[in-house]
Amino acid sequence: MSKPENSECVIDLGISASPEADESMVGLWNLTKVDASFAQAGTNAPCLFNVGTLADHGAVSAEYPIDCASVIQMRYCMAYSLIFEIVHGNIQFPENSDAYAANGTFHAHINQIINLYTDAKQSSYGVRDELRASIQxxxxxxxIAKEKMAAYVNAKTVIWIPSRIYFEYWIRHIQELKFLQTRVAKQRPSNACNLTLLNMYLIKTIVTSPHEDSFTRFVLQALNFQPSSQHFGVFFLPTLHHHTLAVHQMEQDDDTVIQHVTSTHGKRKQYNNRR
Incomplete structure (x- = not known):
């Protein structure tokens, strides 16, 4: 199969880089630098996968144009952090309706993520570069793969963060979002469903690259999510009123979003709050 006249066979070549440090570290790719590297390699426009709402750190993947791929025998490349191993196949996010009610299922799923990240503070998670190409x-x-990978990482394409700092930051982030969602369930502001969609999206972005449904996308666009994240380097919600939970530019819930979040055909579920 290694002979082109017999068949075409492509395989994945992956190389990982781990930090040489006295304490556990987490590596994150710098998206600007990796994107520039992919562009120089002649790939199509890459897909960027941001960690949390960090504007310039995460993963990148791209395919090579067909005409280019046929010449260099490379099909696809990807650069990502190995922190995905923590949650890969290990977590299940709560449904929007569970988050809206802030019920036991919601808390159990969120606490599972917190526990996984708490345990992860003791370990290091490097970065990985993968290439799909022909056997030849x-x-x-x-x-030359090891030498090239070392040069690539040393070109300031990766930021290294102590694991205890990285995971503690996101644990605190998740805890605050869980607390906010619990308040949403108790107070039921007029934007409760839209705020639930935002909270769930922010939680998911910490550990994965979530798919945006049309309702969530509308909320993010109303809050100027992407430009704001790019400008500040991370997403902030300064217009959240701490008492009423109203958010400037976030609309009140209508029947369609209520039905989408609660699955009650436009009627809010009634829950008994227990102290």
């Missing part, structure tokens, strides 16, 4: 190309790259 991979064989040619193997002798």
């Amino acid at each position: 190309t991979v064989k040619a790259l193997l002798p």
Whole structure:
């Protein structure tokens, strides 16, 4: 299969880089630098996967144009952090209706993420660069792959953060969002469903790249989410009123979003608050 005249076979070549430090560290790719590297390699426009709402750190993936791929025998490349191993196949996010009610299922799922991140503070998580290419190309790259990866990482394409700081930051972030969602369930402001969608999206972005449904996308656009994150480097919600939970530019819930979040066909569920 290594002979082109017999068939075409592509395989993945992956190389990981781990920090040399006295304490556990987490590596995050710098999206600006990796994006520039992909552009120089001639890939199509890449897909960026931000960690949390951090504007410039996360993962990148891209395909090569067909005409280019046929010449260099490379199909696809991706750079990502190994922190995904913590939650890969280990978590299940609560449904929007569970978050809206802030019930036991909601708290159990969120606490599971917190526990996983608490345990992760003792370990290091490096970065990985993967390439999908023909057998001939991979064989040619193997002798120089380690050297090239070292040069790539040393070109300030990766930021290294102590694990205890990285995971404690996101644990606190999740805890505050959980607390806010609990208040939403108790107070039921007029924007409760829209605020629930925002909170769940912010929680999911910490550990994965969530799919945006049309309702969540509308909320994010109303809050100028993407430009704000790019400008400040991370998303802030300064217009949240601490007492009423009203958010400037966030609309009140209408029947369609209520039905989407609560699955009650436009009628709010009634829950007994227990002290």
